[in-house]
Amino acid sequence: MTTNTAHHTPTDTPERADLRAAVAALGQSHSGDIDELWKEAGKLGYLGVNLPEEYGGGGGGIAELSIVLEELGAAGCPLLLLVVSPAICGTVIARFGTEEQKRRWLPGLADGSVRMAFGITEPDAGSNSHRITTTARRDGDDWVLTGRKVFITGVDTADATLIVGRTEDARTGKLKPCLFIVPRETPGFEYHHIPMELAADERQFELVLDDVRLPADALVGDEDAGLLQLFAGLNPERIMTAAFALGMGRFALAKAVDYARTRQVWKEPIGAHQAIAHPLAQAHIELELARLMTAKAAYLYDSGDDAGAGEAANMAKYAAAEAAVKAVDQSVHTLGGNGLSTEYGLARLITAARVARIAPVSREMILNFVSHQTLGLPKSY
Numbered sequence: 001m002t003t004n005t006a007h008h009t010p011t012d013t014p015e016r017a018d019l020r021a022a023v024a025a026l027g028q029s030h031s032g033d034i035d036e037l038w039k040e041a042g043k044l045g046y047l048g049v050n051l052p053e054e055y056g057g058g059g060g061g062i063a064e065l066s067i068v069l070e071e072l073g074a075a076g077c078p079l080l081l082l083v084v085s086p087a088i089c090g091t092v093i094a095r096f097g098t099e100e101q102k103r104r105w106l107p108g109l110a111d112g113s114v115r116m117a118f119g120i121t122e123p124d125a126g127s128n129s130h131r132i133t134t135t136a137r138r139d140g141d142d143w144v145l146t147g148r149k150v151f152i153t154g155v156d157t158a159d160a161t162l163i164v165g166r167t168e169d170a171r172t173g174k175l176k177p178c179l180f181i182v183p184r185e186t187p188g189f190e191y192h193h194i195p196m197e198l199a200a201d202e203r204q205f206e207l208v209l210d211d212v213r214l215p216a217d218a219l220v221g222d223e224d225a226g227l228l229q230l231f232a233g234l235n236p237e238r239i240m241t242a243a244f245a246l247g248m249g250r251f252a253l254a255k256a257v258d259y260a261r262t263r264q265v266w267k268e269p270i271g272a273h274q275a276i277a278h279p280l281a282q283a284h285i286e287l288e289l290a291r292l293m294t295a296k297a298a299y300l301y302d303s304g305d306d307a308g309a310g311e312a313a314n315m316a317k318y319a320a321a322e323a324a325v326k327a328v329d330q331s332v333h334t335l336g337g338n339g340l341s342t343e344y345g346l347a348r349l350i351t352a353a354r355v356a357r358i359a360p361v362s363r364e365m366i367l368n369f370v371s372h373q374t375l376g377l378p379k380s381y
């Protein structure tokens with residue numbers, strides 16, 4: 001548990017094992033300032049490990065990027081924006097952007113000097129993305145975008161937000177999304193902080209897009225291939241959310257195990273009581289199982305199997321979120337009163353761990369997906 005090699009997965013090549021060890025060391029030496037960590041990780045090439053080398057990235061895949069997020073999380077300093085900036089936005093631009101868009105955005109996303117948020121969720125279309133109403137209309141060569149988004153992470157620190165909208169002629173019927181890069185200072189683009197009960201440096205925002213005028217090249221890729229492009233970004237998002245949850249679960253569990261080894265109120269340390277030891281062992285097993293599924297999802301995605309990755313990424317996100325929620329809960333309990341103290345810093349993870357159960361797709365929507373897509377059961381909605 002305490003040595004880093006114990007955290008290797010079967011898909012860790014020697015290079016990935018080195019990356020894991022190096023990122024873990026960076027996380028452990030981290031001072032507490034998240035912006036400093038972002039800059040340092042960017043300088044070392046960790047933020048863009050998944051992006052193409054010709055645009056300043058590391059030439060790896062989501063397997064590498066998920067290692068970075070998991071290990072920073074396991075060290076107690078997850079960079080939540082990794083889920084969005086290089087994983088969703090970087091992937092979508094690298095796979096579908098024009099040559100000019102790639103040259104404009106990818107080098108900055110890769111070294112961390114540019115950050116991009118991602119906005120799909122709307123007040124009346126949470127789990128049901130088919131209902132989004134943010135609409136883009138053509139005006140000469142420009143696009144004019146109008147709509148509202150909620151819970152968008154990191155807009156205040158992001159240079160731009162990748163907004164999922166739909167064109168006017170696609171307002172009804174099945175979602176035919178199109179993706180627009182909206183720089184933060186564009187006139188008509190407003191963002192308001194939504195206070196959240198979360199232990200996280202990254203904040204969530206409501207967005208109001210009121211006739212936001214964008215040049216033609218704000219549209220990423222093809223207006224007719226939006227769904228494909230969107231899904232290309234959503235699988236990495238799920239895999240990265242799994243990595244986020246796994247890192248947090250490992251961090252909490254390691255604290256609890258340390259505590260249980262030494263805390264003594266009877267003749268043996270509390271970790272000798274099976275009522276304390278077994279749930280911790282169970283939490284460890286469940287985290288390890290979820291790590292395997294996450295490695296599988298990353299492997300499938302990086303091999304170009306988008307369909308196979310879709311199912312695996314959903315399952316990995318589900319398993320990792322459930323394992324993290326349980327690991328955090330059990331860890332808090334293991335510390336008794338100290339579990340709720342500010343000094344030990346565990347109680348603040350209770351709500352943070354639950355983010356992975358809700359976002360980017362809730363536990364129930366994954367169970368729906370597996371019921372319908374994998375098991376072929378009928379749909380109730």
Ligand SMILES: Cc1cc2nc3c(=O)[nH]c(=O)nc-3n(C[C@H](O)[C@H](O)[C@H](O)COP(=O)(O)OP(=O)(O)OC[C@H]3O[C@@H](n4cnc5c(N)ncnc54)[C@H](O)[C@@H]3O)c2cc1C
Nearest residue numbers: 118119120121126127151152153355358359360362364381
């Ligand atoms: C911390 C945080 C950060 C976020 N960051 C971003 C971001 O950066 N960008 C972004 O676009 N979004 C972001 N989100 C939004 C997130 O993706 C949504 O909250 C999520 O998709 C759920 O949507 P909702 O909140 O509208 O819940 P709803 O869709 O209203 O669902 C409410 C409950 O009903 C259940 N439910 C809904 N439909 C069904 C059904 N058919 N069957 C069974 N149960 C159902 C859900 O599982 C859930 O438990 C973030 C959310 C949080 C909490």
